[in-house]
Amino acid sequence: MTKTNLITGFLGSGKTTTILHLLANKPSNEKWAVLVNEFGEVGIDGALLADSGALLKEIAGGCMCCVNGLPMQVGLNTLLRQAKPDRLLIEPTGLGHPKQILDMLTAEVYQPWIDLKATLCLLDARQLLDERAVNNDNFRDQLAAADIIVANKNDRATDESRRALADWQQQHAAGREIIQAEKGKIDVALLDNLRQNLRELPGSAEHSHSHAARRGLAALSLPAHQRWRRSINSGQGYVACGWIFDADTVFDTVGILEWARLAPVGRVKGVLRIAEGLVRINRQGDDLHIETQSVAPPDSRIELINSEETDWNSLQSTLLKLRLSL
Structure with missing residues (x-):
């Protein structure tokens, strides 16, 4: 079975930087893979991860959970059955909703293949001061679905954003630890934490896209x-x-x-x-x-x-x- 982690976070929270740090510090005897999805069509994150040494599959121009997750299933099946990595990191678009992805990863068909570990959500605390982010269903549900919340970009935090984070934790994340981080530098051992947050999430009412073309990897x-x-x-x-x-x-x-x-x-x-x-x-x-x-x-x-x-x-x-x- 492949140990698998979902790495979520809203636009600009530092997901790709965090994944690069994790890949740079992975056990040398393990083979890791990354399934990455972007909101846009041109595959920037794939280019950033290209020299990381990990096996890489991209889903560009949309999101993993659209159209019943078919693009994700193709990429996921390819990685699991052909590459057989020791660990798989899945990075959805910052505008992606976690429910459909978690539902897919926990489906019976993947139980022989996937050992789903903790879901991490990257958060730039300054986003808590942005009404557009706070009022976004996906932003809220990414945090709600997380087993571990990483308050990234701590070096950029302000007194106001730190207070907002403390208030948010008290109201919405009581009992869950928040890890402070700078530039995505977190302990690789966090990935082995068990999945404990099993709350049922609603589907996102906002989750709709208009795509210029459904070209998948050909768009790259x-x-x-x-x-x-x-x-x-x-x-x-x-x-x-x-x-x-x-x-x-x-x-x-x-x-x-x-x-x-x-x-x-x-x-x-x-x-x-x-x-x-x-x-x-x-x-x-x-x-x-x-x-x-x-x-x-x-x-x-x-x-x-x-x-x-x-x-x-x-x-x-x-x-x-x-x-x-x-």
């Missing part, structure tokens, strides 16, 4: 001779717009960082080729984290998520001008 690559493309996805009051560029496209380093910093959106994630190699960009609100490496990625991908429609054409026009001449 460019057709031959196409230099770039754009994909837009929307649902639950959020819009994602992403771009993927071919391996010959290189961006101006300073220009792309300024573009990402100033884009009038709430969320920016990207892995892009620059003259120096690659740059990873992760922005939530005003928090901007960048990381550079000398080894270039196989292509460039960047995605923006916002709570309202944005002038994507204007942003695209500026983005295209940041490409360096070959």
